[in-house]
Amino acid sequence: MSFEQRLAELGLTLPTPPKPVATYVPFVQVGNLLFLSGVVPSRDGQIVYKGKLGRDVSKEEGYEASKLTLLNALANIRLAVDSLDRVKRVVKMTGYVASHEGFTEQPAVINGASDLLVEIFGDAGRHARVAVGVAELPLGVPVELELIVEVLPASS
Amino acid sequence: MSFEQRLAELGLTLPTPPKPVATYVPFVQVGNLLFLSGVVPSRDGQIVYKGKLGRDVSKEEGYEASKLTLLNALANIRLAVDSLDRVKRVVKMTGYVASHEGFTEQPAVINGASDLLVEIFGDAGRHARVAVGVAELPLGVPVELELIVEVLPASS
Amino acid sequence: MSFEQRLAELGLTLPTPPKPVATYVPFVQVGNLLFLSGVVPSRDGQIVYKGKLGRDVSKEEGYEASKLTLLNALANIRLAVDSLDRVKRVVKMTGYVASHEGFTEQPAVINGASDLLVEIFGDAGRHARVAVGVAELPLGVPVELELIVEVLPASS
Numbered sequence: 283m284s285f286e287q288r289l290a291e292l293g294l295t296l297p298t299p300p301k302p303v304a305t306y307v308p309f310v311q312v313g314n315l316l317f318l319s320g321v322v323p324s325r326d327g328q329i330v331y332k333g334k335l336g337r338d339v340s341k342e343e344g345y346e347a348s349k350l351t352l353l354n355a356l357a358n359i360r361l362a363v364d365s366l367d368r369v370k371r372v373v374k375m376t377g378y379v380a381s382h383e384g385f386t387e388q389p390a391v392i393n394g395a396s397d398l399l400v401e402i403f404g405d406a407g408r409h410a411r412v413a414v415g416v417a418e419l420p421l422g423v424p425v426e427l428e429l430i431v432e433v434l435p436a437s438s
Numbered sequence: 439m440s441f442e443q444r445l446a447e448l449g450l451t452l453p454t455p456p457k458p459v460a461t462y463v464p465f466v467q468v469g470n471l472l473f474l475s476g477v478v479p480s481r482d483g484q485i486v487y488k489g490k491l492g493r494d495v496s497k498e499e500g501y502e503a504s505k506l507t508l509l510n511a512l513a514n515i516r517l518a519v520d521s522l523d524r525v526k527r528v529v530k531m532t533g534y535v536a537s538h539e540g541f542t543e544q545p546a547v548i549n550g551a552s553d554l555l556v557e558i559f560g561d562a563g564r565h566a567r568v569a570v571g572v573a574e575l576p577l578g579v580p581v582e583l584e585l586i587v588e589v590l591p592a593s594s
Numbered sequence: 595m596s597f598e599q600r601l602a603e604l605g606l607t608l609p610t611p612p613k614p615v616a617t618y619v620p621f622v623q624v625g626n627l628l629f630l631s632g633v634v635p636s637r638d639g640q641i642v643y644k645g646k647l648g649r650d651v652s653k654e655e656g657y658e659a660s661k662l663t664l665l666n667a668l669a670n671i672r673l674a675v676d677s678l679d680r681v682k683r684v685v686k687m688t689g690y691v692a693s694h695e696g697f698t699e700q701p702a703v704i705n706g707a708s709d710l711l712v713e714i715f716g717d718a719g720r721h722a723r724v725a726v727g728v729a730e731l732p733l734g735v736p737v738e739l740e741l742i743v744e745v746l747p748a749s750s
Contacts, residue, residue, distance in 0.1 A: 304549045305556045306567035310529045312471065312588050315624065317530045320568035328608045336730075374629045376740075378570045381730040388732050393616045400617045411618035412632035412740045415730030416689045418492075418537040418571030420544050428532075428568045434625050460705045461712045462723035466685045468627065468744050473686045476724035533727045574648075574693040574727030576700050584688075584724045 285366040288402050289356075296357040297325045297350075300329025308358040314370070316431045317361055320378075321354035321422040332422045335415075339424045343381065347425045348394030354415040355395075355429050356402075363433050371432040372399055372409040378426040381415030388413040395427055441522040444558050445512075453481045453506075455513040464514040470526070472518055472587045476534075477510035478579040479503040488578045491571075492541025500535065503581045504550030511551075511585050512558075519589050527533045527588040528555055528565040534582040537571030544569040551583055597678040600714050601668075608669040609637045609662075621674040626682070628674055628743045629681035632690075634735040640704040641716040644734045645728075656691065659704030659737045667707075667741050668714075675745050684711055684721040690700055690738040693727030698711025700725040701719045 283291070285302050300321060300408035302308055323331040332341045339347065342397050360366055377392030379385075392413040399407035409429075439447070456477060458464055461463035465474050479487040487503035489495045495503065516522055533539075548569040555563035565585075575582050595603070612633060614620055619651030621630050623672035635643040645651045651659065672678055685703075704725040711719035721741075731738050 303546060304567075305552045305564065306531070307564045308566070310527060310564075310566045312527070312529055315585070317566045319566040320570070321677050370623070371622060373624055374474070375618075376568075378568075380571075384730070384732045386730050386732055388730070389616060396617045408617065408619045408622075410620070410622045410629045410631040410740070411614070411616075412688075412690075413732055414632070414738060415692075415732075416570050417542070417573040417729040418542050418544070420542060420569055420571075422542045426568070426570060430629070453609070458723070460701060460723075461708045461720065462687070463720045464722070466683060466720075466722045468683070468685055473722045475722040476726070489734050499653050532724075534724075536727075572698070573729040574696070576698055576725055576727075578698045582724070582726060 285369060285403055292401060296353050299357040299361045300324055300354050309362040311362060314432050316433050318355055318358050320426045320428045321351055322426050323350040324354060329421055329423060331424050333380040333424055334380045335391060335424055336382035339411045341387055341390050344391035344424055345394035348391050350400050351425050351427045352395035352398050354426055359431060368433045369403060369406060369431055370434045372403060372407050372434050373430040374410045376428045377413040378416045378419060380419045380424045385415060388415050391425060396437060441525060441559055445522060448557060452509050452513040452516060453566050455517045456480055456510050465518040467518060470588050472589050474511055474514050474585045476582045476584045477507055478582050479506040480510060485577055485579060487580050489580055490536045490538040491547060491580055492538035497543055497546050500547035500580055503551035507581050507583045508551035508554050511583055514526050515587060524585055524589045525559060525562060526590045528559060528563050529586040529588050530566045532584045533569040534572045534575060536575045536580045541571060544571050547581060597681060597715055601678060604713060608665050609611055611669040611673045612636055612666050620670040625672060626744050628745050630667055630670050632738045632740045633663055634738050635662040636666060641733055641735060643736050646692045647703060647736055648694035648696040653699055653702050656703035656736055657706035660703050661710050663739045664707035664710050667739055671723045671743060673708050680745045681715060681718060681743055682746045684715060684719050685742040685744050686722045688740045689725040690728045690731060692731045692736045697727060700727050
């Protein structure tokens, strides 16, 4: 089954690729590596989750926010290479979690995105990962994700 | 017009490349990718901006700090490959903004660097970007930038 | 002298490679670049250092925590490519330091890892570096490190 089919089978639809609000772009490809801009938990331009873990947002909500954030990264991958089927391997994901004093379960939050990557891409979705707790994130979101993805050549 | 000429036309001069204060180096090149160390808003060894956004430093000052920080990254690129004209593409920039509780306009701060990249390099300056709000930065600076740049071979 | 011999000569033994506690993996290799997951100051599954710099953990303890954290990264490198002797160059290290309000000596903390890289790998250990102060880290650790390493082909 293709990754695009798998996404549909999971009942998931990707949001409209988020528009960068400044002089940067959603992705840059160098050779077979696709470097993606940071994405946040929005759907079609609207922020869906706001606040900090450990204060306003529960761990479970954070997990869901992390899944939605990942869908925005996937939307950018599709924008870059036309189809998720061009993903060869998810290389690295950095997960930034807006964390109130004392919240140290960043991994449980970022698991929302990690689990979904493996559900969609199987072994190709198994990635190196970094999860850290930051002070604040743009627009007050609880999660921001940054990915590096290895892609197949367009001809294959 | 070359990127070096464009820099001069904008009336900009690069600071002396900042000296790493420990056992690391300003850049490492692997193939055509140049990985740059984090840089801060200094000029010739002196920190120019201090404090946190949302408390000590205004958004406008943050924008200026971000521009100056970028000039230090450019100084390191020139140190690495002799001339900014060897830049093929700015691949990714991560912007860390020292953020007081409640400051969520990190993108507006990092725009200082993003806008300047595009002013100097045009389309080659359009980069993937991540902007996050951190608790503290080295030496109390408000902004730290990290870049990955694709460079042309020395012979071209 | 090989890097493995140098490690032994320094009296250092690597911890058991830390097990990712979720659906990610300790490393992903693309071409000659090895992207490593974030590691923390643990030994054989037990967290050794806890707390924040500037409050619970002194700069000197942070330096030691940073060294131990690096050993976990090295354990993952050995897991990935069988021997530290396959390291061609340490490309980039990002050091995240859990920082209490006002602590701005992140570089002094991350020096523990940087110094050890150069002790073991010599010039091949000289890396590009980023050091930032974050709000919180997983499991309450004071330091997390993320590395990108260039490796030699298996045949060499």
